[in-house]
Amino acid sequence: xxxxxxxxxxxPLSAREAFHDVLGVISALKDMGRVKFWLALGALTLSSLxxxxxxxxxxxxxxxxxxxxxxxxxIDLGGREVLGLALPDVSLGLPVLLSxxxxxxxxxxxxxxxxxxxxxxxxxxFTNRIRRELFRAVAEARWDRVSRFRxxxxxxxxxxxxxxxxxxxxxxxxxxxxxxxxxxxLALSVVISIPMSLFSVGFGVLAFVLMRPFRRRAARFxxxxxxxxxxxxxxxxxxxxxxxxxxxxxxxGVHVASFEGILDQARGDAREYSRHAATGAGLFQVALAxxxxxxxxxxxxxxxLAISQIVVLLLILMRLAxxxxxxxxxxxxxxxxxxxxxxxxxxxxxxxAARDDSASRIVxxxxxxxxxxxxxxxxxxxxxxxxxxxxxxxxxxxxxGQVTALxxxxxxxKSTVADLVTGLIRPQAGRLLFDGRELGPEELGGWREQIAxxxxxxxxxxxxxxxxxxxxxxxxxxxxxxxxxxxxAAEFVDDLPQGLDTxxxxxxxxxxxxxxxxxxxxxxxxxxxxFLVLDEATSALDWASQDRVAKAVQALGDxxxxxxIAHRPSMVRFASTVYTLEAGRVVEAGRSExxxxxxxxxxxxxxxxxxxxxxxxxxxxxxxxxxxxxxA
Ligand SMILES: Nc1ncnc2c1ncn2[C@@H]1O[C@H](COP(=O)(O)OP(=O)(O)OP(=O)(O)O)[C@@H](O)[C@H]1O
Numbered sequence: 001x002x003x004x005x006x007x008x009x010x011x012p013l014s015a016r017e018a019f020h021d022v023l024g025v026i027s028a029l030k031d032m033g034r035v036k037f038w039l040a041l042g043a044l045t046l047s048s049l050x051x052x053x054x055x056x057x058x059x060x061x062x063x064x065x066x067x068x069x070x071x072x073x074x075i076d077l078g079g080r081e082v083l084g085l086a087l088p089d090v091s092l093g094l095p096v097l098l099s100x101x102x103x104x105x106x107x108x109x110x111x112x113x114x115x116x117x118x119x120x121x122x123x124x125x126f127t128n129r130i131r132r133e134l135f136r137a138v139a140e141a142r143w144d145r146v147s148r149f150r151x152x153x154x155x156x157x158x159x160x161x162x163x164x165x166x167x168x169x170x171x172x173x174x175x176x177x178x179x180x181x182x183x184x185x186l187a188l189s190v191v192i193s194i195p196m197s198l199f200s201v202g203f204g205v206l207a208f209v210l211m212r213p214f215r216r217r218a219a220r221f222x223x224x225x226x227x228x229x230x231x232x233x234x235x236x237x238x239x240x241x242x243x244x245x246x247x248x249x250x251x252x253g254v255h256v257a258s259f260e261g262i263l264d265q266a267r268g269d270a271r272e273y274s275r276h277a278a279t280g281a282g283l284f285q286v287a288l289a290x291x292x293x294x295x296x297x298x299x300x301x302x303x304x305l306a307i308s309q310i311v312v313l314l315l316i317l318m319r320l321a322x323x324x325x326x327x328x329x330x331x332x333x334x335x336x337x338x339x340x341x342x343x344x345x346x347x348x349x350x351x352x353a354a355r356d357d358s359a360s361r362i363v364x365x366x367x368x369x370x371x372x373x374x375x376x377x378x379x380x381x382x383x384x385x386x387x388x389x390x391x392x393x394x395x396x397x398x399x400x401g402q403v404t405a406l407x408x409x410x411x412x413x414k415s416t417v418a419d420l421v422t423g424l425i426r427p428q429a430g431r432l433l434f435d436g437r438e439l440g441p442e443e444l445g446g447w448r449e450q451i452a453x454x455x456x457x458x459x460x461x462x463x464x465x466x467x468x469x470x471x472x473x474x475x476x477x478x479x480x481x482x483x484x485x486x487x488x489a490a491e492f493v494d495d496l497p498q499g500l501d502t503x504x505x506x507x508x509x510x511x512x513x514x515x516x517x518x519x520x521x522x523x524x525x526x527x528x529x530x531f532l533v534l535d536e537a538t539s540a541l542d543w544a545s546q547d548r549v550a551k552a553v554q555a556l557g558d559x560x561x562x563x564x565i566a567h568r569p570s571m572v573r574f575a576s577t578v579y580t581l582e583a584g585r586v587v588e589a590g591r592s593e594x595x596x597x598x599x600x601x602x603x604x605x606x607x608x609x610x611x612x613x614x615x616x617x618x619x620x621x622x623x624x625x626x627x628x629x630x631x632a
Contacts, residue, residue, distance in 0.1 A: 010226070012219035013338055021338045024345075025172045032126055040122050043115040044177040045184075047108075119170075127166045134158055134344060137351035143424040144381065145354035149347075152237035153230065157347050160229055164340035167333070175330040181323045189316045192309050196299055200317065203291045204324055207284060211328055214280035218332035221273040226339040228266045235259050277332060284328055288321045357441035358423060358448070365446040367530045368400035368561055370435040372421050377430035379416055379584075390416040391584040393430070397577075400435075401558030405575035405592070406565045407606055412581040414565045415455075418535050421563065422451055452529035456536035458520030460508030465493055465519055466500040468508075473526040484526040487552035489545040490518035513540035521549060525556075532556070534564045538571055546570040569607045578603055 013021070030037045092100075138146060138154055182204075189197040239246070239255040246252045295317060299305045305313070379391040391413045398404040398421065406414045419425045420432055423444035431438060439447055452472070460468050469481050476484075481500065485493055492515055496502040508516040517540050524532065532553070538546045547570050553562055554574045566572050578595055580588035580602035588595065588602045595603040 010223050010339070012216065012223050013335060013342075014219075015215075017342075018219065018335055018338055021341055022172055022175075022334060025168055025341060026176070028130075029122075029126060029169060029172065032122065032129070036122055040119055040173055041176055041180070043111075043118060044173055045180050047112060047115055119173075123166055123169050126169050127162050130165060130344060130348075131158060131162045134162075134348050134351075137348050137355070140356055141351040141354045142356040143419065146351065150234065150237075152233040154347075155237065156230055156233040157344050160233065161340040161344050164337045165344060168337045168341050171330050171333045171337070175327060175334065178323050178327040178330060182320060182327070185316050185320045185323070189313055189320075192313055192316075193299070193303060193305055195303055196295065196305070196313055199295060199298065200291075200320065203295075204320075207287050207291070207324065208328070210287070211280060211284060214277065214328075215331055215335055217273065217276050217280075218335040221269060222336040222339045224269045224273075225266070225336060226343065228262060228269065231262050232259070232266075235262060280332075281325070281329070284325060288324065292317055292321070358444035361442035362445035362449060363442040364449065365439070365443050366435075367450060367559075368435055371397055371399040371402075371561070373397045373431075373433040373436075374417065374420065374427075375431040375433065377420065377427040377432060379413075379420065379425065379428055389584050391420075394581070394584060394586055395430075396579045396586050396589065398561060398563055399576065400561050402576040403553065403562040403564060403574055405572040405578045406563065406581060407567070407572060407578060407603065408581035408587075413584040414581055415535055416584075417581070418453070418533050418563065418565060421531075422453055422533060423447055447531075450530035451533065452524035452527045452531075453533045454517075454520050454524045454535065454537035456517075456539050458508075458516060458523075458537075460504050460511075460516060460519060462504070462506045464498075464501045464503055465496075468504060468519060469500075469523050469526055472523055473528075476526050480526060481522075484522040487525050487549075487555075488518045488522035489541070489548040489552075490515070490522050492518070514542065514545065517541060518545070518549075525552075530560060532560055532562045534562070534566070534571065536565055536567070538566070539568070543570060550574050567606070572603070572606075 029040075134157060138158075186197055186201065189200060235255070235258055239252075239259070242255075243252075246255055292314070296310065296314065299310045299313060374394055374396050377391055377394045378389055380387045380389045382388070394413065394417070396404075396417070406417060408414055416425070420427060423439070426432070434447065461471060466481070469484065470476055473480075485491060493499060493502070502510075504511050504516075504519070508519070511519065517538060521534075521537055524537075534553070538549050541549065546568065550570050550573070553564070556562065562575075564571050564575060572578060573592060575592055578588075578590065578592045579586050582602075592603060595601050596607070598604060
């Protein structure tokens, strides 16, 4: 169950880390294009500054309405001075003022429309860029590293976390806008009264310091959300992957209970945090009100300002206060979502550091003429001297144009050999030679162009059989698909109601295991590989189908080199050479005919066990039963 492996919350972000991350977000936003960045910030600031303009116009309108009994029909602007500027000698009638309000609102709406389109585009470009980088990093990371990550972790990073990063980028812009707004209003207040402006700044700084515990709490909540969401993803992934087994053994209740536990935890954390955040916001509000009261008192008694100055200052204060509140709220929101930014970047950096150079550079190489040789190869999946070795001093050769078989008990290292020869992993000791030489990273990319690899659990897309077949050979014609289907003994396709256009379901769930394997095999053959790796690729087929596949593989001719890994004789008997692996070493090697003559040899024993643990003569029986000609 996923609960044992549940990601634990990390340490909350410190103020320094958060500041560093916000700078990272700003610099990444600027990387999208400086002009775009400043335009976005400008648009946000403008819209926040104009939001009250239409309300301001209501004041003269109310004035006219209030005076209308006395015959006033217009407001006279002439001769007034605002902030040292003399207004033109004009009077505005009620219709003009009302039209101005409507026009201003229309303008604002138009501006907001343009702004939101622009911002949405920018933020999507920003998050898609991060998503693309991470996706590419996953695609290009070394197999031995990327295969260590939990699938749900990568999925979570690429979907859920990226959505939180979108919030991070938006909130960062709003925070900058808020700070810019505060700076503008402070500049205005400095013109009126420097001491009172200093008071405002001092008060703001004090409030900011006092709110620290609430920001710490937000940071802690951010890490809790992070861990909880990871657990949710992991639990869902485990549940869906094991749904069939769970349902068949009444195990779904455990999954449901585990999922509910996680949701309850998330609810509890969120409620606790929101209570705390609301307390913080309330305190902040009260503090601001107290500050405003003190401000008025000091302005009148201490600074001795004129009423008109106090009114203007208060107006500024009224616009400053929500911005202070906004900045505090945005900081808390950032502290909650920044762990997603951190996590995605940490993951991307780890994957980029493990980049496989063979993944992106592909240099075509000549087909094998001689063969592949493993010379004294050792491979460990884990690091450190005590880590168990999957292969130890393993030596074998796969001659070009022939069929080589690997047999051996489960865990003996067969698939590790397949991963080595397909270039997914590289030997830690010993040499892996292709036509007598080791391949460079970009040549390994070229080598993989010639490979078709069919594992036991092939992956099929949730698409039609046709789309699945064309996934690796987009140019394949209908006739070529038919040939591949015949070779893979997959004629069952013709009996399906929609033939090649039949949908196979999620991961091919609408097909039987054997049918899935046959489609995967047909797909591999359609690629016309020069090197074909069959890793238990026909394990789910009946003996007659296996026999047909074996014949088709044999008929590929000496243009194709084949490595077959199997526990069943039908997929081994046609091999020119058979290697038996035991605990990562070759313990038996030779032509299959020769090996079969040794009744105590591994190959003969494997065939006997296939017959159900028979005696020496049993091996001969099974060969006949399975339609195998060797030794029969
Ligand atoms: N990704 C991995 N991480 C860690 N250990 C691994 C990994 N893959 C395989 N191993 C270990 O390496 C050893 C060899 O595994 P390998 O898959 O090569 O065996 P195999 O002969 O193909 O087994 P099977 O017949 O069951 O497929 C086993 O002990 C296995 O536990």
